[in-house]
Amino acid sequence: MKKQKALLIIKPDGVQRGIIGKIITRFEMVGLKIIGLKFEMATSDKVIAHYPETEAWFKKVGERTLTNYAKKGLDAKVVFKTDDAVSIGKIVKGWLVTYFQESPVFMAVVEGYDCIEIVRKLSGNTIPVLAAPGTVRGDFSHDTIDLANEQNRPLRNIIHASDAPEDGEKEVNLWFKPEELFNYELAGEKFMYSK
Amino acid sequence: MTEQTLIIIKPDAVKRGLVGKVIETFENVGLKLMSAKMLRPDKEVIKNHYPGTSEWLKEMGEKTLASFKQSGADVKKTFKTEDPEKLGQFIYERLIKYWMEGPIVVMVWAGPNAVIVARKLRGQTIPALADAGTLLAQFSFDSAPLSSSLDRVVKTFIHASGSTNEAQREIKYWFGNTEFKDYEREVDQLYLK
Numbered sequence: 137m138k139k140q141k142a143l144l145i146i147k148p149d150g151v152q153r154g155i156i157g158k159i160i161t162r163f164e165m166v167g168l169k170i171i172g173l174k175f176e177m178a179t180s181d182k183v184i185a186h187y188p189e190t191e192a193w194f195k196k197v198g199e200r201t202l203t204n205y206a207k208k209g210l211d212a213k214v215v216f217k218t219d220d221a222v223s224i225g226k227i228v229k230g231w232l233v234t235y236f237q238e239s240p241v242f243m244a245v246v247e248g249y250d251c252i253e254i255v256r257k258l259s260g261n262t263i264p265v266l267a268a269p270g271t272v273r274g275d276f277s278h279d280t281i282d283l284a285n286e287q288n289r290p291l292r293n294i295i296h297a298s299d300a301p302e303d304g305e306k307e308v309n310l311w312f313k314p315e316e317l318f319n320y321e322l323a324g325e326k327f328m329y330s331k
Numbered sequence: 332m333t334e335q336t337l338i339i340i341k342p343d344a345v346k347r348g349l350v351g352k353v354i355e356t357f358e359n360v361g362l363k364l365m366s367a368k369m370l371r372p373d374k375e376v377i378k379n380h381y382p383g384t385s386e387w388l389k390e391m392g393e394k395t396l397a398s399f400k401q402s403g404a405d406v407k408k409t410f411k412t413e414d415p416e417k418l419g420q421f422i423y424e425r426l427i428k429y430w431m432e433g434p435i436v437v438m439v440w441a442g443p444n445a446v447i448v449a450r451k452l453r454g455q456t457i458p459a460l461a462d463a464g465t466l467l468a469q470f471s472f473d474s475a476p477l478s479s480s481l482d483r484v485v486k487t488f489i490h491a492s493g494s495t496n497e498a499q500r501e502i503k504y505w506f507g508n509t510e511f512k513d514y515e516r517e518v519d520q521l522y523l524k
Binding site: 148151152153154155156157158159160161162163164165167170171172173174175176177238239240242316318320321322323324 | 342343345346347348349350351352353354355356357358359361364365366367368369370371433434436438512514515516517518
């Protein structure tokens with residue numbers, strides 16, 4: 137079995153509320169290894185590249201937004217001046233870029249077996265109100281889609297965690313150079329993996 | 332009022348998975364993280380982190396002498412010398428070896444009295460003498476006699492600048508002339524405005 141890498145980004149709401157350490161500890165506790173780390177302002181180029189710049193992605197995000205608005209009986213056209221899913225997806229992406237740059241962000245590359253599934257599990261549902269207790273989002277946030285829509289901003293959900301093995305590789309390569317990643321053995325590693 | 336200090340998480344703390352705990356300690360007190368990076372510097376880079384002057388070597392040697400005296404161990408038996416500067420040179424070399432055991436995390440923290448506050452939270456570098464509640468007291472049982480019996484330095488696992496001058500020099504050393512982007516923390520409104 138091969139180890140996987142995942143990118144974690146503690147976003148500005150996590151940074152500004154002073155909970156970086158508490159969040160990072162959770163990933164260290166399960167035995168994931170931090171092999172790279174930095175704290176800096178994300179450039180617009182990087183944030184734009186971080187989210188897929190494809191028609192399909194814009195459409196998916198736009199349709200999700202339209203569905204959420206419809207459910208609440210809100211008129212998307214009032215906010216977005218359009219009801220075209222792709223155009224709305226692009227506007228939402230713009231919000232995400234702004235959100236990412238409200239403060240520097242804390243980025244860590246973690247490594248371990250089934251790492252992607254583990255970071256997803258520990259991070260919790262991306263909609264804070266649906267995230268289970270014991271997860272980062274469940275324990276540290278309570279933002280809702282309704283509120284975010286009302287304020288014309290993206291959900292503030294504290295952490296980004298890679299969603300699939302391909303995403304993990306892609307995101308790590310986007311934010312980190314190979315020489316910024318390190319190989320070493322954790323103090324408890326042989327107790328975790330040796331037979 | 333606001334000053335900056337340099338904190339380094341050394342290899343043993345990284346390997347023990349204490350990065351989050353160390354960050355949390357400084358975050359909880361209200362200090363603001365300005366920059367951080369993981370790296371594995373080569374020997375020369377570590378060496379030049381320290382002043383390395385004769386005066387500094389002597390000071391290091393004196394510290395070792397004091398800690399041996401306190402524990403009743405015989406310095407001469409271990410190091411074949413009692414000369415502070417020679418002792419300092421010994422320690423310096425072992426210190427560099429310690430720093431090379433794995434990657435480190437270098438950080439800049441800012442806040443009112445950041446240097447003193449961070450030093451206090453870290454605690455005395457002889458763990459047995461560190462006040463309860465400090466990082467050194469919570470996470471280490473190391474001592475000078477133990478470490479020298481194993482031909483190594485006391486693993487102090489956190490470096491925190493000793494003075495504002497030292498902090499300025501060290502921040503410049505590790506980060507060059509980088510301008511750190513200021514941002515608002517949740518405590519700013521309560522204490523800094």
